Amino acid sequence: MxxxxxxxxxxxxxxSSVVINAQENETGRIPEYEIPYAYPSEEGxxxxxxxxKIYYESTSPQTIIDEKTGEEITDxxxxxxxxxxxxxxxxxxxxxxxxxxxxxxxxxDVTGDKTFFSxxxxxxxYVLKYLPYFKKNKDKIEKEKIGNWGRILNFHALDDCGSxxxxxxxxxxxxxxxxxxxxxxxxxxxxxxxxxxxxxxxxARNRPQYKSVWADxxxxxxxxxxxxxxxxxxxxxxxxxxxxxxxxxxRLYIPEKELFDHGWNxxxxxxxxxxxxxxxxxxxxxxxxxxx
Numbered sequence: 001m002x003x004x005x006x007x008x009x010x011x012x013x014x015x016s017s018v019v020i021n022a023q024e025n026e027t028g029r030i031p032e033y034e035i036p037y038a039y040p041s042e043e044g045x046x047x048x049x050x051x052x053k054i055y056y057e058s059t060s061p062q063t064i065i066d067e068k069t070g071e072e073i074t075d076x077x078x079x080x081x082x083x084x085x086x087x088x089x090x091x092x093x094x095x096x097x098x099x100x101x102x103x104x105x106x107x108x109d110v111t112g113d114k115t116f117f118s119x120x121x122x123x124x125x126y127v128l129k130y131l132p133y134f135k136k137n138k139d140k141i142e143k144e145k146i147g148n149w150g151r152i153l154n155f156h157a158l159d160d161c162g163s164x165x166x167x168x169x170x171x172x173x174x175x176x177x178x179x180x181x182x183x184x185x186x187x188x189x190x191x192x193x194x195x196x197x198x199x200x201x202x203x204a205r206n207r208p209q210y211k212s213v214w215a216d217x218x219x220x221x222x223x224x225x226x227x228x229x230x231x232x233x234x235x236x237x238x239x240x241x242x243x244x245x246x247x248x249x250x251r252l253y254i255p256e257k258e259l260f261d262h263g264w265n266x267x268x269x270x271x272x273x274x275x276x277x278x279x280x281x282x283x284x285x286x287x288x289x290x291x292x
Contacts, residue, residue: 049107053116056100060088062126064133067147079137084147085130090119093127093149095220098163102223105170120171127152128179157205158195158220161187169227188228191221192240198266201240202247211266213251215280218244222287241291252284260284 064073067082085091101123104116127149134146138153145151155161165187172180191203198204203221204213222241229237251264254274262277 046111049116053104053119056090057119060086060091062086062091062123064130076133079133079140081140081142083133085149087148090123091126091148093152093164095159095163097123098165098167101164101167102170105167105174117171117174120167121175124168124171124177124180127183131183155187155190155194158191158203158217161190162220162224166224166227169224169231173227173231184228184231187224188237191224192236195221198247200247201243202251203244209265209267213248213264215248215252215260215262215277216283218248218287219283223290226290238291245288245291249284 061072063086064076064083065071065086066073066080067084069082072086073080073083085093089097101120104120108114108117131152134141134149134153141153144154146153151157151160165184168180169184171177172184196204196206198211198213202213203217204211205217206212222244225237225241225244229235229241249260252260252262254261254276257274257276259276260281261272262275262280264272
């Protein structure tokens with residue numbers, strides 16, 4: 001199979017999670033699908049990806065608005081305490097947006113189509129353009145979060161920075177825009193030095209229960225750490241990424257099921273209901289791929 005087609009197929013399956021109920025016919029060997037299965041073509045995959053891109057770009061104008069009135073703010077000479085990024089997915093500083101932007105960078109690598117990656121540049125330039133406005137007036141911001149940018153001024157958790165900044169590193173490696181480095185280094189400092197960890201160095205959280213390890217957090221940390229290793233050439237980031245996979249797996253991987261439990265916490269004792277959440281197992285797989 002053409003390598004380009006294969007890579008697009010993998011990406012298509014990742015982005016488009018379709019549940020198909022298969023039933024076997026009376027021989028018990030040949031499955032029958034409610035939706036006839038056809039091997040995706042390169043053109044068909046590209047068509048779906050283009051629809052995703054068009055929808056993505058339609059979700060937000062990437063402006064700053066007054067949260068109460070919804071009106072765009074254009075005068076930045078004085079601070080508006082109601083100022084927030086415009087609503088919509090493509091303006092979010094979020095882990096989900098980080099997944100999409102990483103995919104957009106990969107699409108360019110596979111297809112050579114730069115229009116997807118241009119959305120990465122547009123988003124991060126949007127953040128860099130307006131973030132100084134909020135930083136300068138940090139003491140005037142009444143709430144801890146800035147709309148859908150969340151805790152961008154003061155990271156509290158891996159969700160606040162790991163995935164979205166991993167995609168930022170991917171973007172920086174192509175653009176070499178040094179203005180990106182402040183947020184990248186802020187994230188590196190949080191994950192390496194400030195994020196709560198267990199005694200053995202496993203990245204963890206104190207919510208919703210004390211000393212909890214979540215499968216989600218493998219993706220919220222490992223892709224950033226590996227990309228930071230690529231960016232800096234410092235093996236400490238690669239070493240930490242491997243440590244997280246091994247030590248989270250020690251607590252979450254259930255060999256007899258060949259699946260990862262969604263979460264573990266130190267207070268559960270012998271009681272652990274074992275939730276094999278599909279999305280969490282997806283986070284794990286995507287994380288481990290980043291190390292190989």
